[in-house]
Amino acid sequence: MATIRVPEQKIILCGEYGVGKSSIFRRFTNNTFVTATDRKSTLGLDHCSKIFSPSDRDLKLQLWDTGGMERVASITSSYYKFAEAAILVFSFDNPASFHVLSQHLLDIVTYAENAKIFLCGNKSDLIEEPPQITDSEMDNFCEQCHNLISGIYKTSCKTGEGLEEMFVDIASQLVNMNRSKIELQSIEQHGFKIVPYEEESQDDGCIC
Amino acid sequence: MDEEYDCIVLGTGLKECILSGMLSVSGKKVLHVDRNKYYGGESASICPLEELFSKFAAAPPDESYGRGRDWNVDLIPKFLMANGSLVKLLIHTGVTRYLEFKSVEGSYVYKGGKIAKVPVDQKEALASDLMGVFEKRRFRNFLVYVQDFQADDPKTWKDFDPNTQNMQALYEKYSLDKNTQDFTGHALALHRDDSYLNRPAIETVNRIKLYSESLARYGKSPYLYPMYGLGELPQGFARLSAIYGGTYMLDKPIDEIVLGEGGRVVGVRSGNEIAKCKQVYCDPTYVPDKVHKKGKVIRCICLLDHPIANTKDALSTQIIIPQKQVGRSSDIYVSVVSYTHQVAAKGWFIAMVSTTVETDNPEVEIKPGLDLLGTIRQKFVSVSDYFEPTDDGLQSQIFISQSYDATTHFETTCLDVLDIFKRGTGEEFDFSKIKHELGDEEQ
Numbered sequence: 021m022a023t024i025r026v027p028e029q030k031i032i033l034c035g036e037y038g039v040g041k042s043s044i045f046r047r048f049t050n051n052t053f054v055t056a057t058d059r060k061s062t063l064g065l066d067h068c069s070k071i072f073s074p075s076d077r078d079l080k081l082q083l084w085d086t087g088g089m090e091r092v093a094s095i096t097s098s099y100y101k102f103a104e105a106a107i108l109v110f111s112f113d114n115p116a117s118f119h120v121l122s123q124h125l126l127d128i129v130t131y132a133e134n135a136k137i138f139l140c141g142n143k144s145d146l147i148e149e150p151p152q153i154t155d156s157e158m159d160n161f162c163e164q165c166h167n168l169i170s171g172i173y174k175t176s177c178k179t180g181e182g183l184e185e186m187f188v189d190i191a192s193q194l195v196n197m198n199r200s201k202i203e204l205q206s207i208e209q210h211g212f213k214i215v216p217y218e219e220e221s222q223d224d225g226c227i228c
Numbered sequence: 229m230d231e232e233y234d235c236i237v238l239g240t241g242l243k244e245c246i247l248s249g250m251l252s253v254s255g256k257k258v259l260h261v262d263r264n265k266y267y268g269g270e271s272a273s274i275c276p277l278e279e280l281f282s283k284f285a286a287a288p289p290d291e292s293y294g295r296g297r298d299w300n301v302d303l304i305p306k307f308l309m310a311n312g313s314l315v316k317l318l319i320h321t322g323v324t325r326y327l328e329f330k331s332v333e334g335s336y337v338y339k340g341g342k343i344a345k346v347p348v349d350q351k352e353a354l355a356s357d358l359m360g361v362f363e364k365r366r367f368r369n370f371l372v373y374v375q376d377f378q379a380d381d382p383k384t385w386k387d388f389d390p391n392t393q394n395m396q397a398l399y400e401k402y403s404l405d406k407n408t409q410d411f412t413g414h415a416l417a418l419h420r421d422d423s424y425l426n427r428p429a430i431e432t433v434n435r436i437k438l439y440s441e442s443l444a445r446y447g448k449s450p451y452l453y454p455m456y457g458l459g460e461l462p463q464g465f466a467r468l469s470a471i472y473g474g475t476y477m478l479d480k481p482i483d484e485i486v487l488g489e490g491g492r493v494v495g496v497r498s499g500n501e502i503a504k505c506k507q508v509y510c511d512p513t514y515v516p517d518k519v520h521k522k523g524k525v526i527r528c529i530c531l532l533d534h535p536i537a538n539t540k541d542a543l544s545t546q547i548i549i550p551q552k553q554v555g556r557s558s559d560i561y562v563s564v565v566s567y568t569h570q571v572a573a574k575g576w577f578i579a580m581v582s583t584t585v586e587t588d589n590p591e592v593e594i595k596p597g598l599d600l601l602g603t604i605r606q607k608f609v610s611v612s613d614y615f616e617p618t619d620d621g622l623q624s625q626i627f628i629s630q631s632y633d634a635t636t637h638f639e640t641t642c643l644d645v646l647d648i649f650k651r652g653t654g655e656e657f658d659f660s661k662i663k664h665e666l667g668d669e670e671q
Contacts, residue, residue: 066325066471087467093476096267096463097275098326101456130297211328211455211569212446214310216319 026071028080029194030102032132034124035109036117037091040142043177044109045085048187053177074192081191100131105190107138108169110153113146118153118161125165136197138171138190145176229477229501233259235652236496236503238482238510241269242458242638243629245465246645247509249321250657252472259503260469261496265479267466269511270612270632273300273459273571280529284608293531294573300457301529301571303610304632305563305580306641307332307451307546310442313642315452318464326464330569332451333542337415338549339407343538343600346415346548348443348450363405370402370412374436390430398429406552412436414550414559420584420635421551421558438639451637453544457571482514485626493625507625507652512615515628519615524585525634528594531606532577536564543568543577546636549596558584560597561636579604584634585611620651627652 033041046052049068067084084103089095100106106128110118121139128137139158162169170193175182234256237248245267248260266272274280276296277289289296308314308329318324336343339358347356350368359367378384388401399409413419417435424432442450454460470476480498485508488494495504512519535541542564549560566577581597583590590611598604617628627648633640649657 063473064471066322066467087470089467089470089476091475093478094265096466098456098460098463099467101326101460102328211330213327214315214318214324214329214452 026078026080028069028082029104030067030082030084031105031107031190032084032099032103032128032135033086033107033109034095034128036111036114036120036124037088039109039111039114039117040177041109042085042088044107044140044142044175044183045083047177047180047183048083051180053180055178070187072188072191074188074195077195079191079195081187081194095127097131100128100135103128103132103135105136105138105194106132107140107186107190109140109142111143111146112141112151112153112174113143113148115152118157121161122165125168129168136170136190136193137168138173138186139169140173140175140186142175142177144174144181145178229259229480229498229503231259232504233257233475234505235259235507235509236261236505238262238496238508238514239269240264240267240462240466240478241511241629241632242271242462242465243641243645243648244269244509244511245462245469246317246642247629247648247652248474249323249465249468249472250645250649251509251653252469252474253321254653254658258469258474259477259505260466260474261477261480261482261498263479263481267478268459268462269513270303271458271462273302273457275300275457275459277301277573280608281606284610286606286608289606292533294576298567298573299571299576300459301578302458302565302580303529304458304527305561305582305636306458306632307453307563307637309438309637309639310445310450310452311438312442312637312639313646314461314638317642317645321465321468323464323468326467327460328455329452330455330544331446332449332453332544332546334539334545335415335449335451336539336545336547337411338547338553338596338600339411340553343547346411348416348440358411359408363408366403367408367412370399370404373402374433375440377433377437379430379434388429390433391428393429394426395429395432396425398433399425410550410552415548416440418548418635418637418639419559420633449546451546453565453569455570457565457569485515487624491624507627509627509629509648509652511629512617512631515617515626518619518624518626518628519617521613522616523614524590524611525582525614525632526585526590526594526609526611527580527582528591528598528610529608530579530581530598530601530604531572532579532601532603533575533605534602535566535577536562536579536600537602539564547597547600548636554596556583556586556593558586558634560594561634562597562600563636582634582636584614621648622651625652 069080069082071080173186235251235258237244237260240262252258277299278296280301335346337346344358347353353368376384416439417432484497486495493508495502539545543566545564547562560583564579567574581594614631616630621627
């Protein structure tokens with residue numbers, strides 16, 4: 021049974037420990053939210069795929085979380101490999117998490133050269149008046165990094181606000197950008213995944 | 229760092245990362261520390277190229293080498309057997325999802341100053357120029373025997389007990405000549421020396437089966453190589469460990485492994501901080517007083533701007549030089565990878581020549597391997613000691629891995645890891661403890 025494979029795009033979450041990357045991941049995965057920083061709630065969770073259909077073309081977004089490696093150590097460079105997009109996350113109640121973004125950006129452009137990069141201000145429910153990080157500061161940041169940033173979003177994992185919109189927008193940008201690329205993907209250029217024997221016969225023999 | 233853990237793992241080489249992953253998955257609270265700023269220790273792939281040159285105190289590479297960032301150079305050359313234990317570990321742990329592989333294009337063996345394709349099936353055996361007409365038939369019969377052999381079905385043993393009779397006897401049963409024995413034992417069964425001849429034949433029969441089953445999986449050769457280099461492997465297992473709750477610290481010097489009553493480990497000290505633990509798992513470099521030197525391995529990294537002659541311009545290949553062909557007692561291995569694996573800039577090849585050191589002049593020992601490579605643009609030689617732990621760790625609860633040997637695949641690596649895991653936990657690793665498909669969370 022030949023099925024057309026929906027193109028899958030790896031998207032990675034980047035940013036400081038505690039800005040809400042796992043919360044974004046949890047919202048994406050099963051649309052839940054927990055307040056406590058509870059390692060157990062993400063234990064064993066690695067990445068998760070969901071199909072989006074912007075402009076009538078199916079695209080599978082595969083979102084990856086860091087596994088908390090950034091807490092004390094650095095993230096492995098292999099986390100970035102094969103990523104088509106990266107979401108740079110900071111939190112509105114923590115200006116330091118915003119000001120350190122250039123460091124994370126550097127990691128992305130080093131290890132995931134071709135990834136499209138998006139900026140996400142999380143915890144928008146905690147924005148004070150006046151805000152600790154203003155819109156113009158965010159615009160400035162994008163200008164400073166030579167317009168590498170393809171989109172800016174404000175989200176709140178607590179209320180769920182802005183998340184669906186963010187992923188839909190990212191999906192539609194990736195569809196447009198990758199339209200030709202996906203079609204041209206040849207086996208020559210790419211390696212293969214190793215899969216257990218039994219799965220090989222199936223058409224969608226992808227283990228993830 | 230001042231916390232209490234079940235296990236502390238020191239060093240992020242491949243073996244330690246696999247162990248860390250397995251321990252975390254088994255529900256242990258794991259702290260994984262490396263004194264270096266990067267993951268992988270000796271199993272890292274060096275990037276960018278400038279770093280490799282400075283590591284070996286060479287003048288920086290010129291422009292012809294392309295972008296330094298396009299290079300990921302392994303320090304220890306190895307391939308994965310497509311049906312071997314590391315692939316099984318990767319599948320069972322799900323770490324395979326972090327990696328992409330390419331099949332190694334060719335597998336060659338050295339005979340009389342030239343290289344020839346390793347014949348693996350009956351058709352290739354008949355076409356091979358390694359043997360004369362009559363020898364080909366005998367070799368074919370031998371291959372058929374191995375293919376039909378089932379360890380649990382004595383009917384397939386054909387009046388030969390491989391558990392008690394040795395390999396020499398099996399060769400003699402099929403009247404294979406010395407040359408054929410040579411490439412069978414070294415290029416198919418991948419033995420490093422000839423001591424296997426006197427051991428029960430079952431070992432070698434199983435190794436040949438592993439070779440041909442591996443070959444059957446992806447074609448061209450039994451070997452696989454990961455995109456972006458071998459350094460991706462330890463990182464994949466490190467992520468597995470982190471996903472299952474393991475804590476990572478890099479750039480953290482280890483000053484002392486703290487022992488308590490009866491010489492049992494109670495913690496690890498870095499500066500003024502002490503992390504408590506019940507067990508330590510580490511590579512030999514963290515415990516110089518608990519390991520002894522067993523030998524030396526020489527590895528020579530060669531950067532080439534052309535493929536190897538007589539390999540049909542293969543973008544990746546393995547060449548085995550059986551010991552006897554060059555008057556040695558251990559084999560010389562040549563492995564070649566290239567830009568197609570994202571480990572070198574466009575048009576470049578990385579060849580690695582390695583062997584177990586037998587003389588005081590190891591560089592001369594690898595000459596037969598270097599001679600096969602043609603013009604070498606840049607050469608980096610390293611000779612490293614091969615260490616083994618002095619005890620099994622049961623008393624101290626410090627479990628030490630062996631250094632990486634000269635073999636070109638990961639079979640011995642996995643055996644060591646599984647053995648350490650068993651000693652440390654008292655049980656065989658239970659593969660069912662891992663969530664099988666990650667599919668769980670996406671459906």
